Amino acid sequence: MPRARWWVIGALSVVTVLVVVLDATGVIFSESAGPTPPPPLALPERLDAAVLPPREPGPATAVPGVVRQVRRALEVDALGSSVHGVVAPLADPTSTWIDIAGGKPATPASTMKLWTATAALDGYSPQDRLETSTVWDAANSRVVLVGGGDATLTTKPVRGAPTASLAALARATARVLIADDVTAVRLGYDDSLFTGPSQSRAWEPTYVTSGVIAPVTALMADQGRVTADGTARLADPAAGAASQFAGLLSDAGVKVRGEVNPAGTTGSQPVAAVVSPPMSDLVERMLRDSDNQLAEALGRMAAVAQGQPGSFAGAASAIEQAASDRGVDLGNAVISDASGLARGDTVPAHSLVDALHAAGTEPGLVSVLSGLAVAGFDGTLTDRFTSGPSAAGAGVVRAKTGTLTGISAEAGVVTTCGGDLVAFAFLADDVADTEAARSALDDAAAALATCPRPR
Numbered sequence: 001m002p003r004a005r006w007w008v009i010g011a012l013s014v015v016t017v018l019v020v021v022l023d024a025t026g027v028i029f030s031e032s033a034g035p036t037p038p039p040p041l042a043l044p045e046r047l048d049a050a051v052l053p054p055r056e057p058g059p060a061t062a063v064p065g066v067v068r069q070v071r072r073a074l075e076v077d078a079l080g081s082s083v084h085g086v087v088a089p090l091a092d093p094t095s096t097w098i099d100i101a102g103g104k105p106a107t108p109a110s111t112m113k114l115w116t117a118t119a120a121l122d123g124y125s126p127q128d129r130l131e132t133s134t135v136w137d138a139a140n141s142r143v144v145l146v147g148g149g150d151a152t153l154t155t156k157p158v159r160g161a162p163t164a165s166l167a168a169l170a171r172a173t174a175r176v177l178i179a180d181d182v183t184a185v186r187l188g189y190d191d192s193l194f195t196g197p198s199q200s201r202a203w204e205p206t207y208v209t210s211g212v213i214a215p216v217t218a219l220m221a222d223q224g225r226v227t228a229d230g231t232a233r234l235a236d237p238a239a240g241a242a243s244q245f246a247g248l249l250s251d252a253g254v255k256v257r258g259e260v261n262p263a264g265t266t267g268s269q270p271v272a273a274v275v276s277p278p279m280s281d282l283v284e285r286m287l288r289d290s291d292n293q294l295a296e297a298l299g300r301m302a303a304v305a306q307g308q309p310g311s312f313a314g315a316a317s318a319i320e321q322a323a324s325d326r327g328v329d330l331g332n333a334v335i336s337d338a339s340g341l342a343r344g345d346t347v348p349a350h351s352l353v354d355a356l357h358a359a360g361t362e363p364g365l366v367s368v369l370s371g372l373a374v375a376g377f378d379g380t381l382t383d384r385f386t387s388g389p390s391a392a393g394a395g396v397v398r399a400k401t402g403t404l405t406g407i408s409a410e411a412g413v414v415t416t417c418g419g420d421l422v423a424f425a426f427l428a429d430d431v432a433d434t435e436a437a438r439s440a441l442d443d444a445a446a447a448l449a450t451c452p453r454p455r
Contacts, residue, residue, distance in 0.1 A: 289380065411423075
């Protein structure tokens, strides 16, 4: 096995216990993490893979007792009649421990974000940042605010957060303009980086009106929310961001005259810019918090990096290309968006294990693994794996969750009793009780971390 693979696996196994206060941005239905983390949990007594003595390269060997326990957990009534499950060593997904309809298409919900993350990191280096900028249109004495696809941009700086803000951009823009004796301008905005519909026809019509997600635009602040700490979303996030910027620019000493309208940037000169956190951080946030808004933006940015339109179709194509480049057969998969909000999305469970395997073997994808929520501690797993059989997985299961009405999914990696890493993907897309189904999937994942007693 290449040396890089063991470095990634070893690094992943050192689980840093974080207590994160989430903004619950774009997390669908009851998948969002609670605002107050539970009391710290005692980690199970086990040797960590990072401190185990070196072993001969090779996939982890299935433990029959563990396999039986996982299978029993996946057979409970709470998971309904359509269960898809795959368990395999992270190092070698072909050495399958469990395969329950793993090659058949199933609804992934937010576990789709594993492939979105992969596609984004195929298009950009982990250190790349997304830029929101202003340019000067001298012919019209106009400043144009240009969206660069940063779905983490805020209106005002957020204490302790590394995100860019419109306020910082307004101040930087005003300094340049005032230095050139410009104190009054017209203002336009350009969000043309993304094209096509801003809402998917495959989404429930209430997603935007109920605040689940905003229309997807290349320019937005506070993820298209009407207020930074609210739920309601703007019908036109780009226009809303530009209107906010006009006020901030005036506050910084440059008066904005007339209406704020869409504008082109041909022949314009750069004025100022602010940048997002690194791509690796964006991927981690998307996965940990199940950030739908960020997922849709990153899917489009992946398409743009491939020279495709920044649209729903372009994002789907970029995801399919990421799988194809790794020899992963998606079969008759249906991909309508990058977030997994579309109920019609389908992928094989085995492909999610393949995505995790790629993250464990390609150094450029390491943030896919480090972005997985830690069971019982952060992200969408903050209040899960805290009691009952699933508590055995606290701190040693890292996973991407997926929840839609009637659908529950979970995919990630587990440190086994012997210190190996195994990948799993469990998709149940015909459930009656979402809470019971999530609990059953947690039990199945936690079973992979148990140490069966000798018979």
